[in-house]
Amino acid sequence: MSVVAVEGLTKRFGDRTVVDDVSMTIEKGEIVGFLGPNGSGKTTTIRMICGLLTPDAGSGTVLGFDVLKDSREIKRRVGYMTQKFSFYEDLTIEENLDFVARLYELSPRRLYVDRTLDSLGLTSRRAQLAGTLSGGWKQRVALAACIMHEPDLLLLDEPTAGVDPKARREFWDEIHLLAAGGLTVLVSTHYMDEAERCHRINYISYGRLLACGTVDEVVAGAGLATFVARDAPPELVARIAGLPGVSQVAPFGTTLHVVGADLGLLTASLAALTAETGVAFTRGETSLEDVFIQFMSRAEDNMDGAAAKARAKP
Amino acid sequence: MIDFSLSRLWAILAKEMVQMRRDRITFAMMLGVPIMQLLLFGYAINTDPKRLPAAIVAVSQDRYTRAVVTALETTGYFRFEAQPSSLAEADLLIESGAVAFVVTLPADFGTRVERGDHPEILIEADATDPAAASGAIGTLGTVAQRALTREQGQEAEVEARQDKMLSVVVHRRYNPEGISQYNIVPGLLGVILQMTLVMMTGMALTRETERGTMENLLAMPATPMEIMLGKILPFLGVGGVQVVVVLTAAKILFGLPFLGSLTLLISAVLTFVLSLVLMGYFISTFARTQMQAMQLTFFFFLPSLMLSGFMFPFAGMPDWAQAIGECFPLTHFLRIVRAVMLKGAEMPAIAWEMAMLAVFILAYGGIALARFRRTLD
Ligand SMILES: Nc1ncnc2c1ncn2[C@@H]1O[C@H](COP(=O)(O)OP(=O)(O)O)[C@@H](O)[C@H]1O
Ligand SMILES: [Mg+2]
Numbered sequence: 001m002s003v004v005a006v007e008g009l010t011k012r013f014g015d016r017t018v019v020d021d022v023s024m025t026i027e028k029g030e031i032v033g034f035l036g037p038n039g040s041g042k043t044t045t046i047r048m049i050c051g052l053l054t055p056d057a058g059s060g061t062v063l064g065f066d067v068l069k070d071s072r073e074i075k076r077r078v079g080y081m082t083q084k085f086s087f088y089e090d091l092t093i094e095e096n097l098d099f100v101a102r103l104y105e106l107s108p109r110r111l112y113v114d115r116t117l118d119s120l121g122l123t124s125r126r127a128q129l130a131g132t133l134s135g136g137w138k139q140r141v142a143l144a145a146c147i148m149h150e151p152d153l154l155l156l157d158e159p160t161a162g163v164d165p166k167a168r169r170e171f172w173d174e175i176h177l178l179a180a181g182g183l184t185v186l187v188s189t190h191y192m193d194e195a196e197r198c199h200r201i202n203y204i205s206y207g208r209l210l211a212c213g214t215v216d217e218v219v220a221g222a223g224l225a226t227f228v229a230r231d232a233p234p235e236l237v238a239r240i241a242g243l244p245g246v247s248q249v250a251p252f253g254t255t256l257h258v259v260g261a262d263l264g265l266l267t268a269s270l271a272a273l274t275a276e277t278g279v280a281f282t283r284g285e286t287s288l289e290d291v292f293i294q295f296m297s298r299a300e301d302n303m304d305g306a307a308a309k310a311r312a313k314p
Numbered sequence: 315m316i317d318f319s320l321s322r323l324w325a326i327l328a329k330e331m332v333q334m335r336r337d338r339i340t341f342a343m344m345l346g347v348p349i350m351q352l353l354l355f356g357y358a359i360n361t362d363p364k365r366l367p368a369a370i371v372a373v374s375q376d377r378y379t380r381a382v383v384t385a386l387e388t389t390g391y392f393r394f395e396a397q398p399s400s401l402a403e404a405d406l407l408i409e410s411g412a413v414a415f416v417v418t419l420p421a422d423f424g425t426r427v428e429r430g431d432h433p434e435i436l437i438e439a440d441a442t443d444p445a446a447a448s449g450a451i452g453t454l455g456t457v458a459q460r461a462l463t464r465e466q467g468q469e470a471e472v473e474a475r476q477d478k479m480l481s482v483v484v485h486r487r488y489n490p491e492g493i494s495q496y497n498i499v500p501g502l503l504g505v506i507l508q509m510t511l512v513m514m515t516g517m518a519l520t521r522e523t524e525r526g527t528m529e530n531l532l533a534m535p536a537t538p539m540e541i542m543l544g545k546i547l548p549f550l551g552v553g554g555v556q557v558v559v560v561l562t563a564a565k566i567l568f569g570l571p572f573l574g575s576l577t578l579l580i581s582a583v584l585t586f587v588l589s590l591v592l593m594g595y596f597i598s599t600f601a602r603t604q605m606q607a608m609q610l611t612f613f614f615f616l617p618s619l620m621l622s623g624f625m626f627p628f629a630g631m632p633d634w635a636q637a638i639g640e641c642f643p644l645t646h647f648l649r650i651v652r653a654v655m656l657k658g659a660e661m662p663a664i665a666w667e668m669a670m671l672a673v674f675i676l677a678y679g680g681i682a683l684a685r686f687r688r689t690l691d
Contacts, residue, residue, distance in 0.1 A: 052532055052690050071688070072317070076535045086530035090336050091329065102325030103534045 003028050003153050003184040004049060006060030006067055011044050011053060011207075019044045020207040022058075026153075026186060031179050033198030034188035037296055041207040042188040043083055046155050049186070050080045063152050076104070079151035083158045083188075085138045089131025093122055093141055096130050097148065104149035116144050136167040143171070147178065154178065156187040160194065172197050192289045203292065205299040215288055222291040225263040227270055228284035232256045236279065243269040248293055259290045322536050326544025330518075334548055344514065348506045348556045352563050355502055368415040369396040369407050376424030378465055382435070385461030386417065389453050404438075414440045417454075427462060499564045500651040501624040503583075504644050506560060508590055509615065511553050515594025516607040518545040524604055529690060538686040542679070546591040553587030573658030582654060582664065585671045586647040592678035593643065599685040618642040623649070646670045 004026040011019040019041040026032045034042050047053040049062055051071025059066075065073045087096045097116055101109040117123045120140060133141060139159055147154065156175075160168045172194065179185055187198070195201050196215055203211040203218065211218045231254055240258055241249045245265030250257050258281065260266035270281045334341060368386075372379050386392045396413060398404040404416040418436040420426065426433040435458055439451055522528040531541070557580070564570040572579075594611070601607035619625055621639035628639060639645045646667040653659035653667075661668075 047529075047690060050533055052529065054689055054691055072535065075533060078533075080530075080533040082526070082529050082533070084526045084529075086526045086528075088329065088333065088527055089525070090333055095329070095332055099325050099329045100534065102328070103322050103536055105319060105321045 001064060002026060002061075003030075004060070004062050004186065006049060006062070007058060009045060009048050009055045009058035009060070011041070011048060012056050018207050019048070019055075022204065022207070022209045023060075024202060024209070024212070026184055028184050029179055029182055030199045031175060031185045031187065031197070033195045033201040034186055034204065035190075035195055035201055035292065036188075036204035040204045042204060043157055044207075045204065046080070046157050046186065046188065050078045050155055051075055052080075076149075077151055078153045078155060079146035079149070080155045081142050081146045081157060081159055083161070085130075085142055087130055087138075087142060087145060089129065091130060092127050093117070093130055093133070094126035096141070097145055100145045100148055106149060112148055116148050120144050136163045139163055139167070139171070143174070147183075152184065154183055154185045154187075156185065158188050158190065160189065160191065168194070192287075192292070195288055203295060205295055210295050210299070211291075219286050219288060219291050222286070222294060224259050224261055224286045224290060224294060225266050226284040226286040226290060227258045227266065227281040229256045229258070229279050229281050230254065232279045236273075236277065240270075240273065243273065245269050247297065248290060257284060257290070259286065259294065261294070317537050318539060323540045323544050326536060326541055327547055330545055330548045334552075340514065344510055344552050345555065345559065347510055348560050349563065351506050352499075352502060352560055353567075355498070365393045366391060366414040367395045367412065368392040368417060369398055369404050369413045370394050370417045370419070371398055371401065371404050372417075372419040372423070373421040374419075374423055378424045378427045378462060379419050381461045381465040382419065382423075382458045383417075385457050386454065389457050391453055392417070408438060408440050499568055499570050500655050501648050503557070503560045503564070504586065504622075504647045504651060505619060505624055507553055507556060507583075507587060508618065508644055510556065511549055511587060511590040512594040512597065512614070513608065513611045514552070515546055515549050515591045516597040516601065516611050517604045518549075518595055519598040520601045520604045520607045523602065532688060532690065538683050538688065542595055542682060542686070546588075546595055549591040549594070550584070550587055553591065554584065557583045557587070570655065572655055574654035575660070578661060578664075579651070579654045582647070582650045582668060582671075585668060585675070586643060586650075589643040589671050589674040589678065592675055592682065596678040596682040596685075599682050599687075618644045621645070640670075643671055643674045646674075 002025045004024060006025075007023040009019055009022045009024075010017065022041070022045055024032075024045075034046070036042050044053060048055045048058075049067065051062075051067070051074045055068065059068065061067060062074050063077050065077075067074070088099070091099065094113060094117065097113045098109065101112050106112045114123070117126050122128075122137075122141070130138070130141060143156075143159065154175075160171055163171065168191075175185055175187070176197070187194075189195065198215075200212065200214055201218060202209055211221060213221065234251070237249050237251065237256065240246055240256075245260045245262045246258055246269060247261060248257070248259040250259075258266070258270065274280055370383055372383065383394065387394060392415065394417075396404075396407055398407060398416075401418070404418070407413045408416050416436075416438040418438070420433050423433050425431075435454070437451065437454055519528070522531055536544075561579075565572065593614075597610045597614070598607055601610055617638065621631065621635055622628070622642050622645040623639065624644065628636065628645070631639065650664045650667045650671075653664050
């Protein structure tokens, strides 16, 4: 049975549909990435999954419990790390952990708290106020507090925002260790490199789920063609961008990446350009980032289109 | 199945107490404010003021008149500052607040005393501040009586015992009921408790919302009941400490009488405190920010002060105002505390008021629980 199996989740705030018909399944032990631009509805979706928001439509199960009715049972078995640090800054690290351990009725509490402090390497700083920790440490403490009660599902909402690369690397190593131990993880993120460390990803934009699958599946499913040119003169960028079939042009160091959705049209346009300027294009690999940028600009077009339609209405 | 866990309750309780202890300013305020207010109001509201400005309207200058005036001045209560020649002039003085009393002796005072004719002394008191007037008024009759007997010689004194030589007519103006000053300190206890506790608990939930910790708290398995109890019980303790502080200070500093049973008083005060913290918690389920909680508290605070009988005599208010007044726990608490402390009332006498407090507790607690949002919707 899937750990998370939700269908058609919808959430409206006022007359704005913030999450629109989102379906998602996550299997045991998977690390699933949840990607999308700011304000696309990631946090809202995660909150619905752990019972913090009531969906306006949709149904499903989390850990076998009804996502609409059994939120108390779900809360007991889920670890949720909020986007913003939401432990008590005026309590010490140890007091925060004590609080969590008591709330989950962990026994013997001392053992759980000491073990957690020990694994964090914070035993000597246990009496430090949580508010005085650096961003990276706050995030580690929050993660430790979220997994202290040994949840079956871990929901992480942009856990590595504003954390330095080394701490991020260590964080992800830990997530993989936990998943290897059978924990299921849904993690929202902005970072492409983090997406590539997930078993599967879901991409959401303006509340709609646009793609899901492994990174390779998502890239393949986007149906993009990419060409690479070496040592192309910089003034060519603007011209290429205007060619039919080209949707993205981006310089990467000394190379230029050209991406388009229509392989035939793109090939024809670039062949004509090669004939004229002598710059050679070869097929390159489409990256996840190319795909996401494509998604974003497409979503903007949709929005513009919808806005235009709305304006056209009398 | 009732889902209640002592461990979870204790989690919240312990956390709240640590936070309370760390929040130095709040902590200081909770203990400092009651003492400060008690000292400030207790001493500022002088229970027996002396040397109050007075005017005397006495047309004749016979020896009896002079004897009465001198005797009144030596009590220390009156300081005769004006001798208006007409009643209209005297009226103006008392109306403007220039004097607190106008003592009027009839023109034929001396003659009537000698005739044994019971002349009347009229004393008009500005009773807007009733506490100020009462001491002075109380002494007037006996002082004037004694002055006259002395003036007439010893032999008349025996006679005077049975047959008063004069009568004093008192007109309390502007505030006929005349609350005694002892009303104030017990009332002050209620007001101090209300002010600090409602505001503090009013922020109990909004603080979590504002700091973003609410999301985390709700994501963990705490029930609304556990959260409510965990948040109000520390304040119940704080209220208890405040009560002890205020009552001890009132006893030591103001010699407040303690006629009734202390157990009854303490249980009544704790019931009142519980209703206050629940009211605060109730407010915090409405407020979205701490600022709103504060505003709601004040919105509630002033009418309760005015309509509870703390400031103005309850019985003197129109029916509709009394009806509103009945809706404040403070109103009922004032009746209880005055009855128990000053009149030595027993449980049967205050049972109705206690029941009203219990109704508040159930209503505030029930509504707060029903309103508590388990989700962030
Ligand atoms: N409680 C709320 N009331 C109204 N609008 C909200 C609320 N929470 C989120 N939103 C809006 O919903 C949209 C999606 O927000 P969110 O789920 O936080 O996105 P993300 O986590 O992907 O950045 C945003 O535009 C946000 O402003
Ligand atoms: Mg978010």
